[in-house]
Amino acid sequence: MSSLSKAFTSSIGKKFVMGLTGLFLISFLIVHVSINALIFLNDSGETFNVAADFMGHNIVIRIMEVGLFVGIILHIVQAIILTSQNNAARPQKYAYNKASANSTWYSRSMGLLGTLILMFLVLHLYHFWWPTKVAVYTHQEHNTFQNIVMIFQELWVVIIYVLGVISLGYHLLHGFQSAFQTMGWNHKKWTPVVKTVGIWFSIIVPIIFALMPISIYLGWIG
Amino acid sequence: MSTGNMNLTLQVWRQKNSKSAGKLVDYKLSDISPDMSFLEMFDVLNEQLINKGEEPVVFDHDCREGICGMCSMFINGQPHGPKDLVTTCQLHMRSFKDGDTIVVEPWRAKAFPVIKDLAVDRSAFDRVIAAGGFVSVNTGNAQDANNLPIPKSKADAAFEAAACIGCGACVATCKNASAMLFVSAKVSQLALLPQGQPERYRRVQSMVAQMDEEGFGNCTNTGACEAECPKGISLENIARMNRDYLNAKFISEEEI
Numbered sequence: 014m015s016s017l018s019k020a021f022t023s024s025i026g027k028k029f030v031m032g033l034t035g036l037f038l039i040s041f042l043i044v045h046v047s048i049n050a051l052i053f054l055n056d057s058g059e060t061f062n063v064a065a066d067f068m069g070h071n072i073v074i075r076i077m078e079v080g081l082f083v084g085i086i087l088h089i090v091q092a093i094i095l096t097s098q099n100n101a102a103r104p105q106k107y108a109y110n111k112a113s114a115n116s117t118w119y120s121r122s123m124g125l126l127g128t129l130i131l132m133f134l135v136l137h138l139y140h141f142w143w144p145t146k147v148a149v150y151t152h153q154e155h156n157t158f159q160n161i162v163m164i165f166q167e168l169w170v171v172i173i174y175v176l177g178v179i180s181l182g183y184h185l186l187h188g189f190q191s192a193f194q195t196m197g198w199n200h201k202k203w204t205p206v207v208k209t210v211g212i213w214f215s216i217i218v219p220i221i222f223a224l225m226p227i228s229i230y231l232g233w234i235g
Numbered sequence: 236m237s238t239g240n241m242n243l244t245l246q247v248w249r250q251k252n253s254k255s256a257g258k259l260v261d262y263k264l265s266d267i268s269p270d271m272s273f274l275e276m277f278d279v280l281n282e283q284l285i286n287k288g289e290e291p292v293v294f295d296h297d298c299r300e301g302i303c304g305m306c307s308m309f310i311n312g313q314p315h316g317p318k319d320l321v322t323t324c325q326l327h328m329r330s331f332k333d334g335d336t337i338v339v340e341p342w343r344a345k346a347f348p349v350i351k352d353l354a355v356d357r358s359a360f361d362r363v364i365a366a367g368g369f370v371s372v373n374t375g376n377a378q379d380a381n382n383l384p385i386p387k388s389k390a391d392a393a394f395e396a397a398a399c400i401g402c403g404a405c406v407a408t409c410k411n412a413s414a415m416l417f418v419s420a421k422v423s424q425l426a427l428l429p430q431g432q433p434e435r436y437r438r439v440q441s442m443v444a445q446m447d448e449e450g451f452g453n454c455t456n457t458g459a460c461e462a463e464c465p466k467g468i469s470l471e472n473i474a475r476m477n478r479d480y481l482n483a484k485f486i487s488e489e490e491i
Contacts, residue, residue, distance in 0.1 A: 020484035099411035102452030111312025115462035197478025
């Protein structure tokens with residue numbers, strides 16, 4: 014195997030891809046939450062729809078969207094490879110393992126949390142991404158805001174979205190700072206800053222996301 | 236902390252050899268002194284087993300002073316038991332209560348096959364060291380001791396990494412059976428010092444390649460290794476190893 018491909022197939026190389034794609038997806042979350050927060054202007058989605066239309070039609074954004082899907086798929090594929098290798102590394106499990114004494118449950122459950130996020134993501138894409146794509150390619154008008162309001166009238170949808178972002182929050186709580194550690198960034202002064210920013214990011218972003226279905230369901234926005 | 240002697244139930248993993256399946260076997264022990272070490276308690280158990288004509292429990296031990304890295308029991312779900320910064324030989328029975336049931340298992344990892352009962356084969360670590368965990372030194376007269384200036388902070392960090400005794404608790408407790416803490420300590424103790432520089436990037440690449448070949452899992456930064464390490468080896472070492480490895484593979488052009 015060439016040195017170049019070995020760099021990516023080694024354990025550290027695979028984790029590097031995990032961390033890099035993870036940070037890329039975090040940067041997407043910032044864009045996503047910022048644009049969606051425009052619904053809180055409560056102007057019947059006027060400002061939000063302008064932004065949503067731009068995101069749906071702008072050529073640069075649509076090329077970046079392909080990159081986003083590549084990032085998600087790489088993150089998932091690496092996760093599957095890493096998890097199966099990690100399971101194989103301990104064929105015989107412990108009869109009694111007190112893992113809670115040395116690590117947090119969410120740091121040990123990244124695979125489970127990621128799977129929950131993926132399941133949520135399938136529903137989420139079906140709800141919002143698919144209709145906008147159909148509208149773009151059939152050259153129809155699509156009122157994204159109205160679609161949001163319509164979808165969040167169902168209580169079970171709101172509950173699934175809230176559970177989805179809670180999974181995301183815990184996934185980020187470990188993933189954010191973990192990505193920097195994997196990159197080898199460990200600094201006496203900066204690492205505590207990264208950890209604090211990571212914690213606040215993992216709390217604030219999911220709360221803003223969760224407030225969207227909740228406030229629409231309760232009629233605060235509409 | 237109990238003062239009187241204790242009665243305990245041990246659930247010990249018994250396994251004939253690496254091929255056969257093992258199982259937990261119950262043993263009752265009475266009149267155990269709280270001042271005994273955990274291994275001395277096992278000595279008492281083994282004497283009883285020998286007197287009864289049964290096979291004694293095989294377990295690794297050597298110096299019994301907490302510095303050799305031979306002892307290796309997974310006690311009540313934690314490597315080296317419930318205390319921080321101690322090896323099994325330095326764990327005393329006063330850390331347990333009268334009437335306790337204690338589960339004792341071997342390190343469990345594909346790369347650490349069970350030899351018998353609680354003894355596992357940790358030669359995978361030796362092969363990782365042999366792959367690059369050394370400095371090549373020319374023969375001849377020893378250099379003057381202070382010939383090479385080393386900042387105090389670096390000397391301290393190298394010393395702290397060198398405190399690793401290679402017991403394998405990090406692998407045992409990691410949910411992925413990853414050896415990153417061990418390998419990173421062995422990479423760091425040399426990478427931090429001037430003597431380690433000529434082979435620095437060759438070393439990290441060789442040792443990581445050997446680590447992967449041995450079948451250890453991949454690190455997910457849960458931090459369990461650092462929490463359980465009897466020598467307090469820090470996760471900073473893992474970051475340093477990642478940094479050196481990525482540097483060698485992606486930034487500078489260091490070939491193996």
